[in-house]
Amino acid sequence: MKWEGDRESSNVEDQRGGGGGGGGGFNIGGRGIGLGTVAIALVASIFFGVDPGTVIGMLGGGGGPAPQVQQQRDPSAPQANDRETRFVRTVLGYTEDAWGPIFKAQGATYQPPKLVLFEGRTQTACGTGNAATGPFYCPGDQKVYIDLSFFRLMQERFHVGGEFAQAYVIAHEVGHHVQKLIGVSDKVHNAQSRASETEGNALSVRLELQADCFAGVWANHTQQKEAFLEQGDVESALATATAIGDDTLQRQSRGTVVPDSFTHGSSAQRVRWFKQGMESGDPQQCNTFEARQL
Template sequence: MKWQGRRGSANIEDRRSQRGGGKALGVSGFGAIALLLAGWYFGIDVTPLLQGGGQSVQTTGELSEREQALGDFVSVTLADTEEIWTTIFADELGRRYNPVTLVLFSQVTASPCGNASGATGPFYCPGDKKVYLDTAFFDTLSRQLGAGGDFAYAYVVAHEVAHHVQDELGILSKVNAIRARASAAESNALSVRIELQADCLSGVWASHAAEMFDSLEPGDVAEAMNAAEKIGDDTLQRNAGRRPMPDSFTHGTSEQRQRWFAQGFESGDIGTCDTFSARSL
């Protein structure tokens, strides 16, 4: 992905100088990986299992060279989403797009949706309309899940921004209201449709990025597709040592996530991302 030297976003809230403290409990290696996978899948903050109780905050004031580079990368990627979704909203929907704020943090930070941490993974919070991202997640994605590459990271950012797009369109609030009254299985099924639509919208973003900025390089789409495969519910459950249970899926299978991303990318049209009307996902 060609991103160096390009415009960054002004909608970045960088909290990485504040780092969560606490004693480590000695959970490491595959044990830590299994806990993280379980946390991402079930939406549970497993930070207390990875660190001691009584979270403290340390202020370092300095970022490593890699942290700075990742922050710059996220800022450029976010700027791309702003230009693309502003254009799509204006040209195709006849309305204004209100950009999302992206919070960069290290280890743990507070949000209206609960603690954001490396154990919960990146997420969008409708409560304050912000995306929360610990850039250390990119290292986990690459080293532990086998989904490296800058465009795999861009896909993660674009997916979370896509949830804000859903929020802007009124989709997220309507579906979440229905989920609140539904059974666990029905709620999970609706969650899958939300997430697959976000994957499709990520593909739409990638398609427009290639056209507007000429930023995609050979192999970039393959990196995003590989990331979509590695974070499918069935794959995550297997990697956590569990048998895949479709009724408990909240994001979709690896195949579904890849297919919906590809659909958005190949069409470049948000109209192809209506997962809620699709008979088959």
Template sequence: MKWEGNRQSDNVEDRRSGGGGAPMLGGRNIGIGTIVIALIGGWVLGVNPLTILGVISGGGMPATQQQAPAQAPPANDTMAKFVSTVLADTEDVWTQIFRQGGATYQDPRLVLFRGAIATACGTGQSAMGPFYCPGDQKVYIDLSFYDQLKNQLGAPGDFAQAYVIAHEVGHHVQNLLGISGQVDQMRGRVSKVEYNKLSVKLELQADCLAGVWAHHADSQRQILEQGDVQEAMNAAAKIGDDALQKAQTGQIVPDSFTHGSSAQRQRWFKTGLQTGSVQSCDTFSASSL
């Protein structure tokens, strides 16, 4: 991926040096990595993964922990520079797309942390992987997740790392469009199985929106190099619900899916990448996922 020398975002908060504090539990976090905790707990305890997610995030109480002032990442921190550059690229793409639609894009902030951090949605923990909090419109990431992505999940590569950020920014786009709020309102109104299906559609749409970003970023700035798309497709496959379930228990339980299968995640990222169209990402009206 060609990223060196490109614009870096000013919307990055570095809270890796004691800025996170001891977080209070709060509302729902949306993240790629949360599925690992939720699904493993669901398989072991026989509890629906979304119930575990609710416990992890504390059921809606706001976070109240005071935090130290955020700092800009060090200039010599290559990985922080990388995520800042990817974030800036998503800002440029989504600002243009929203403007073309007669709307104004509101940039999210990206927070670097270690261990645990208080958010407007509640607790954030490294074990959850990267996540987006609608309450404060921030993407949170412990950069050690990229080591897990490479070494434990078998998904190396800088574009795989960029896909992770673009997916979480996709959740921000959904929040701005009111989509995630509509899905959240269905909590408790439908069965757990039906809500899981809505969650899958939400996550697959975020994958598609990540592909939309990649389409426009490459057409405008030629960021893609040989093998980059394969890196993202491999990452999508490694974090599919079926792949994670099979790796942990050897069993696949489709009714417990919350993010989508490997094939589905690959398909929807590819759809966004090929079309560059937000309209093509309507997973909620699709006849099949």
């Protein structure tokens, strides 16, 4: 993926502490928890709706995670300029440059989200975010939150990686922001409040698949403008979509697949909708809510 030297977004808030590696620490009964345990908690929290603290407690043999004090970055300190941070700022800039014209063509103005970099734990309008939940979008403050250790977990736990795969993850979360701006997410959440668990899960799947499709739309428009893709990039994103499908994750974690419990869609569905967006470049082709077959 060719990105170095391209415009970097100014909408990144760096809340990381001054030193140490990313990801923060999880303490159970006075002893540390390895990345493998955190990765399992990540899977449970993102895809099965299980509190990651509960999972870590069970696997670590103790109670919930010990409280942590998040060291906030001094706002007056120089902005981090390592390759990983510059990459995130550039990808966010790509999303702004893609969605701005798309909204303008519809007579609307795109309001980009803030992207927050944090380590370990951080306070959000949606509650306390932590590394175990992976990247997420909070509609309450319209911010995307990322602990960059997640990208290392992608490689170690799911054996997928590469910069375009990471960009796909960011673009997917920005896709949720687009859904917030156009009113889709609010309608879905209101419908879920009146629905059964199975019906609510089905709505969640359609919401997530649309975000995957929007990520594909972003890739299409960015490729046209920046020609940033290199050989193997698309395959790495498709491999990531496959690895995080509900059926793949359930088969790995419990040995069986329960479609009614899906919240993000199967591997095939995630791949299909990302490709739909990337091949068409048209957000109108991402209406998962009216699709008869996902």
